[in-house]
Amino acid sequence: MVLRIELLNNITRYTAVQRKLHWVVVLLISSQYLLQVPMRAAMANLERNQTLGAVDFLVTTIHTWGGAAAGAIMVYRLWLRVQRPVPVGAGTLHGPWRWLASGMHWAFYALVLFMVLTGLLHYYLELERAANWHEKGEWLLLGLIGAHVLAALLHHLYKKDAVLGQMWGSKPPH
Numbered sequence: 001m002v003l004r005i006e007l008l009n010n011i012t013r014y015t016a017v018q019r020k021l022h023w024v025v026v027l028l029i030s031s032q033y034l035l036q037v038p039m040r041a042a043m044a045n046l047e048r049n050q051t052l053g054a055v056d057f058l059v060t061t062i063h064t065w066g067g068a069a070a071g072a073i074m075v076y077r078l079w080l081r082v083q084r085p086v087p088v089g090a091g092t093l094h095g096p097w098r099w100l101a102s103g104m105h106w107a108f109y110a111l112v113l114f115m116v117l118t119g120l121l122h123y124y125l126e127l128e129r130a131a132n133w134h135e136k137g138e139w140l141l142l143g144l145i146g147a148h149v150l151a152a153l154l155h156h157l158y159k160k161d162a163v164l165g166q167m168w169g170s171k172p173p174h
């Protein structure tokens with residue numbers, strides 16, 4: 001009986017670890033965008049062969065290690081998701097909406113890993129083409145985040161369902 005309830009719970013919502021890691025990645029990726037101006041300035045200083053000041057060093061360290069950490073967490077989350085599939089939209093979506101929501105989630109995994117890869121190739125191997133891809137990826141990822149946040153808010157404010165609630169906080173919705 002307990003096992004049956006646990007199984008039912010398992011297939012309808014994300015675990016506390018999945019929910020917490022979702023918000024850790026949101027914080028890490030937000031800092032990548034918030035620090036983009038100082039990051040650009042730090043790279044310009046590096047290209048002019050100047051020694052990096054304390055602020056530049058801090059900004060590049062947060063960007064590179066923060067990005068790598070976001071990528072590693074996404075790989076772990078991908079593994080969790082494959083191990084224990086949760087229906088998208090808390091099971092409220094059907095037909096093309098379900099495919100769209102699912103496609104957007106998979107696009108997040110692919111795009112964040114693409115950003116980490118192109119960032120690494122640009123930063124450590126100084127590959128100019130990777131810098132262009134990193135820049136294009138930034139806009140794609142930003143667009144995807146915008147659509148994702150809009151969808152989450154529409155579920156919460158318009159459809160008034162459990163989709164946002166199941167990802168927010170450490171406790172599952174009622």
Ligand code: HEM
Nearest residue numbers: 025026029077081088089090105108145149152163164167
């Ligand atoms: C950097 C920003 C973000 C990224 C990369 C991201 C990524 C993801 C991914 C990959 C999933 C699928 C769940 C999983 O596989 O574990 C997801 C689900 C979800 N996210 Fe985000 N997210 C971001 C920001 C946000 C924000 C700001 C909100 C709220 C306003 C939000 C609300 C949700 C909700 C409600 C779900 C569950 C959707 C469902 O089950 O269909 N996300 N997110």
Ligand code: HEM
Nearest residue numbers: 032033036040043064067068070115116119120122123138
């Ligand atoms: C989640 C992963 C990542 C995201 C979302 C991200 C996002 C960004 C953003 C928004 C910028 C500002 C670019 C501009 O407008 O000029 C940037 C620049 C940069 N990123 Fe990332 N990044 C990520 C991971 C990484 C990683 C892991 C590295 C290296 C190890 C890296 C290396 C760089 C470099 C070198 C620049 C400066 C580009 C320039 O010369 O202007 N990034 N990134």
